[in-house]
Amino acid sequence: MKKITIPIGPQHPALKEPISLRMTIEGEVIKDADIRLGYNHRGIEKLAESKTYIQNIYLMERICGICSHSHTTCYVQAVEALCGLEVPKRGLYIRTLVSELERIHSHLLWLGVAAHEAGFDSLFMYTWRDREVVMDLLEIISGNRVHYAINTIGGVRRDISEQQKEKILEGIEFLRKRTEYYTNLGTTEPTFVARISGVGKLPKEKAIELCAVGPTLRASDVASDIRKDDPYAVYDEIPFDVCTADTCDVLGRVVVRVKELIESYKIVEFVIKNLPAGEIKIKAPRKVPEGETVSRYEAPRGENIHYVKSNGTDKPERLKVRAPTLANYPATIEMLKNGFVADIPLIFAAIDPCICCAERVVELIDVKSGRSDIMTFSEIKRKYFCEKKRETL
Amino acid sequence: MIEKLTKWARLKSPWILHLNTGACNACDIEIVDALTPRFDVERFGILLKATPRHADVIVCTGPVTRQTKDRIIRIYEQTPDPKFVVAVGACAMSGCVYRGAYNIIGGIDQVIPVDIYVPGCPPRPDAIIDGIVKLLKKLEQAK
Numbered sequence: 001m002k003k004i005t006i007p008i009g010p011q012h013p014a015l016k017e018p019i020s021l022r023m024t025i026e027g028e029v030i031k032d033a034d035i036r037l038g039y040n041h042r043g044i045e046k047l048a049e050s051k052t053y054i055q056n057i058y059l060m061e062r063i064c065g066i067c068s069h070s071h072t073t074c075y076v077q078a079v080e081a082l083c084g085l086e087v088p089k090r091g092l093y094i095r096t097l098v099s100e101l102e103r104i105h106s107h108l109l110w111l112g113v114a115a116h117e118a119g120f121d122s123l124f125m126y127t128w129r130d131r132e133v134v135m136d137l138l139e140i141i142s143g144n145r146v147h148y149a150i151n152t153i154g155g156v157r158r159d160i161s162e163q164q165k166e167k168i169l170e171g172i173e174f175l176r177k178r179t180e181y182y183t184n185l186g187t188t189e190p191t192f193v194a195r196i197s198g199v200g201k202l203p204k205e206k207a208i209e210l211c212a213v214g215p216t217l218r219a220s221d222v223a224s225d226i227r228k229d230d231p232y233a234v235y236d237e238i239p240f241d242v243c244t245a246d247t248c249d250v251l252g253r254v255v256v257r258v259k260e261l262i263e264s265y266k267i268v269e270f271v272i273k274n275l276p277a278g279e280i281k282i283k284a285p286r287k288v289p290e291g292e293t294v295s296r297y298e299a300p301r302g303e304n305i306h307y308v309k310s311n312g313t314d315k316p317e318r319l320k321v322r323a324p325t326l327a328n329y330p331a332t333i334e335m336l337k338n339g340f341v342a343d344i345p346l347i348f349a350a351i352d353p354c355i356c357c358a359e360r361v362v363e364l365i366d367v368k369s370g371r372s373d374i375m376t377f378s379e380i381k382r383k384y385f386c387e388k389k390r391e392t393l
Numbered sequence: 394m395i396e397k398l399t400k401w402a403r404l405k406s407p408w409i410l411h412l413n414t415g416a417c418n419a420c421d422i423e424i425v426d427a428l429t430p431r432f433d434v435e436r437f438g439i440l441l442k443a444t445p446r447h448a449d450v451i452v453c454t455g456p457v458t459r460q461t462k463d464r465i466i467r468i469y470e471q472t473p474d475p476k477f478v479v480a481v482g483a484c485a486m487s488g489c490v491y492r493g494a495y496n497i498i499g500g501i502d503q504v505i506p507v508d509i510y511v512p513g514c515p516p517r518p519d520a521i522i523d524g525i526v527k528l529l530k531k532l533e534q535a536k
Contacts, residue, residue: 010464011445017413017421018461038460040415043494050493059490065419065515109422112429128429135426146419146515354418 003031008344010039017355021348025341033336035329040355048319053079053153053288056316060306061147063321064357066109069102070299071306071321071357072151077232078295078308079153082288088279091155092233097168097271098141098150099233100264104175105134106300107257107264110352111182114254117349118195123185130178137171140164155281165272172265179261186254196250200335200347203248212331213324214302215260216351218244219252226298240267250350287314299324301352323357403449404532406438407525409479410448410472414465414501416455419515420482424452427518434522437529445471450528452521453507456484456491457498469505475535479524480507483514 003026010018018039024032044063048056060075061068073095080087108131115123135145142148142158150156186192202212207220217224225242227235243259245252292309302324309318328351335347413421427434428441442448445468457465469476480501483489491497501507508531511524 010461011412011468017418018415018464038458039464040413040455040458041460041496042415042456042458042491043496044491047491047494062417062419062490062514065417065422068417068419125430128426129431132426132431145517146423 002026006341017353019353019355021344023336023341023344028340028342030336030339030341030344033333035333037355045319045321048316050315052286052314053316054286056319057151057153058149060321061149063323064354065146066106066354067102067299067301067304067357068147069099069150070297070304071323072149073099073233074295074297074299074304074306075308075319076151076153077297078293078306079288080284081293081295082291082308082310083153083285084289085154085282085284087155088282089234089276090159090278091280093271093275094141094156094158094160094280095151096233096235096238097160097268098138098148098156100267100271101134101138101141101168102148103300104261104264104268105131105138106352107261108134110257110300110349111186111254113352114196114250114346114349115192117345118192120189120192120195123182123192126178127182130175133171133175137168140167152281152284154284155279157281159280160275165275168268168272172268176262176265179258179265183258183262186258187251193251196254196346197247199250199343200339200350201249202331202335206334207248207331210330210334211327212302213327214299214352215253215256216302216328216331218242219256220248221246226296226303230296232295232297234271238267238270250346253350287312288316292318301325301354301357302327321357323354325351325354325357328353400535404529406440407449407529407532408440408442408447409450409452409525410442410445410468412445412451412453412465412468414453414455414461414485415458415497416482416484420454420485423515423518424454424481424521427521432518432522434525437522437526439525445469446473448472448476449532450477450479450525451505452479452481452525453485453501454481456488457501457504458496459498460496462498462504465501465504475532477508477528477531477535478505479509479511479528481511481521481524482516483512486510486512489514 005024008021010020020036022034060071063071108127112124112127142150204220223242240263245255288310290312295306297304305322307320311317485501488499509524509528
């Protein structure tokens with residue numbers, strides 16, 4: 001049969017963000033897939049070099065609107081390590097609390113999107129309704145629904161009162177009941193299970209070989225979680241389990257995330273009940289001593305890595321972000337191969353893609369020759385900036 | 394007669410297209426949030442459509458990146474007249490924190506005309522709904 005290449009995106013009903021996928025299909029079966037990036041590339045890493053460390057917290061937050069706390073925590077951890085700051089316990093507990101609430105909101109959001117892609121819109125509406133509860137909790141704590149801006153270098157910016165603690169516990173109790181209902185629904189509803197089981201297979205060896213991260217990796221039966229493997233903040237003091245599934249398909253990814261929701265509720269309750277008294281932050285120096293460091297963080301989508309190099313001034317010399325979605329791309333292409341066209345949105349949604357996180361390097365593919373180049377920042381600048389300089393900025 | 398009918402239909406049920414031009418996802422999830430049970434814009438007849446050819450209103454989020462610029466213009470041209478553009482969030486208005494980055498052109502109004510600006514980083518879903526309802530008044534005056 002003749003092979004056909006179909007482009008999907010950058011503006012496509014199945015995608016919420018601009019990305020372009022190129023599928024080579026034979027009949028209904030996908031033979032090859034190619035992901036083209038760059039629609040969402042903003043140049044944050046370069047921009048970060050011209051801003052101070054404090055300004056960069058807010059820039060890092062805006063790498064992604066869903067895992068905003070992940071990026072700021074990862075960044076401030078790196079800067080704190082460079083300065084040799086000892087963050088007060090209470091600050092670290094509040095940071096952990098917000099990061100778990102963020103995980104809850106992100107996983108509920110994902111569950112809804114996955115259900116929507118599987119054609120189960122009532123579950124989508126249910127999870128998004130319940131997600132409002134955790135959004136309210138985040139608003140109570142930080143004052144904003146999405147970008148919390150709770151982190152600062154040396155601790156957190158807002159304390160938690162007794163009233164807020166009660167509200168959080170109430171909210172978690174409600175969510176726990178709802179999640180039990182979802183667990184029941186997601187694993188027993190025959191039409192939903194039939195739609196997602198066996199789709200987007202990623203065997204264990206392949207998952208390790210292609211360096212998948214986060215729930216995608218854990219759904220392939222690999223118990224890897226930065227919170228356990230390389231504990232940051234106060235995760236070494238908190239009891240929780242790493243959730244895995246052995247089905248290696250979209251069903252497994254649903255199961256892992258629903259299990260993680262339950263674990264996150266446990267962590268939030270533990271944090272609230274064991275919140276130590278004391279200061280929430282310490283004063284940080286404006287200038288950061290010379291050095292370089294790498295910080296790791298388990299974001300809702302997987303391992304997030306920030307590399308910071310300082311040259312002794314108040315601005316970083318280099319800041320590199322490796323977001324979890326980028327690490328999951330090779331695995332996604334593997335999952336798409338030999339699948340059906342109708343499964344593309346489902347498989348793609350199953351890695352919980354966050355395009356805006358992943359847009360770090362631009363890969364340019366020549367359509368005519370099929371040649372692909374990875375361009376450095378300076379090359380892009382030369383090629384695109386000089387060409388378009390005459391246009392109004 | 395037909396004109397009157399289409400205008401009435403547009404007012405009662407404006408169809409929107411959600412266009413991400415390089416946003417950080419925050420405004421995008423707040424827009425989707427506005428469609429879900431707590432805020433539920435469907436009660437105003439507002440429906441999210443997948444293609445620009447079906448849409449009356451383009452809801453833009455995010456600063457304009459160099460790579461999406463041409464696509465935005467293409468999508469704008471594909472939308473049938475009369476068309477309206479809502480810029481949601483500080484980035485879509487001016488570029489927000491990304492101002493000065495090499496791949497950012499600026500707000501949406503640098504590329505296509507904008508009718509309503511909704512400020513916030515990100516704006517709450519209620520603010521987005523308020524923006525769309527204010528746009529309905531503008532729709533009324535349009536031919």
